[in-house]
Amino acid sequence: MKHRSVTLPRLPLLIISHSLCLAVGFAIGIYLLPILTAPESPPKSAIEYSRQSQRFLGHFTRNREDSDQIHWGEGEFSINKDSISFVGKLAPGPDYKLYLSPLFIETEAAFNQHKAGMVRVGDIKTFDNFIIPLPSTIDPAQYNTVIVWCEAFGQFITSGQYQP
Template identity: 40%
Template sequence: MSPRSVITGALDFARRHIILALTMKFSAGLVIGFGLGVYFLPIIIAEAPADETIIIAQAETAERQAVFVKDRAGSDPLHWGEGTLFLSDSRVTLEGKVSPGPDYRLYLAPEFVETGDGFRAIKSQSVEVARIKGFENFSYEIPQNIDINAYGAVVIWCERFGQYITSGRLENRG
């Protein structure tokens, strides 16, 4: 074996390994970038919080309310909610926050649950009220054909990933 063929073999070996290492780094960067995009995009495009006067007006006129707390059994450090949700025949308003994420939906549920499995079991009996586009102090109109008194709880659910976020028992305000 000539010295030239040894050098050529060594260069081919090094070239292949450099290309493989660069391809792996590029692929890892794409995966990490995609993951960060899924997390940060909803934050970047989130609606601004509802005006404080809307929150106060809804709090004064709401017929029902629910409380969200961070330590629900199905919540975790990345999926949580806290605050008070006010419900009337025409609007649902949260004075508080939910963790940011994609494709959140607000459901009225027939009974209180605090896990993803619990909600999956009653999801077909629940009704979607709103697509959540902001993560702090939001207010949305409720479709007119929904009887808010027919439901005992409210659930925030990530539709895209089938992930429980938070829930609260609906109580009448007196």
């Protein structure tokens, strides 16, 4: 009596393997696209000029509760009457927004719970150093925390408190 080995049909296996490769490629593309399309960071001289009239100073650190290996920021930010500037690094990602909050926030849940009381300052397009114009309608003294948030994926990146 001969034993016949049972093999899976090749088509479903090919569909599964190619779908997996497509999904991995798509994920890598989402990660790399913001890096490839990011404009040049502002020169250090522009950031230093912005810092000369700073009203507030704070830090982003990697050890926030909802920061992780691919969602983080570290460095120093300063706020003056016209802009918020940052010297440091952010993990690359799409659709980053800069928010001011009246409460210290370090989790996605807290961000979503208190978002109505925050103000969105602008878009972050670079991942090392930035200057974001501060609209004249926003008074940073009314807030105490700067937050970097990924709008596309609803992901907390980092935050820093600049006043108690």
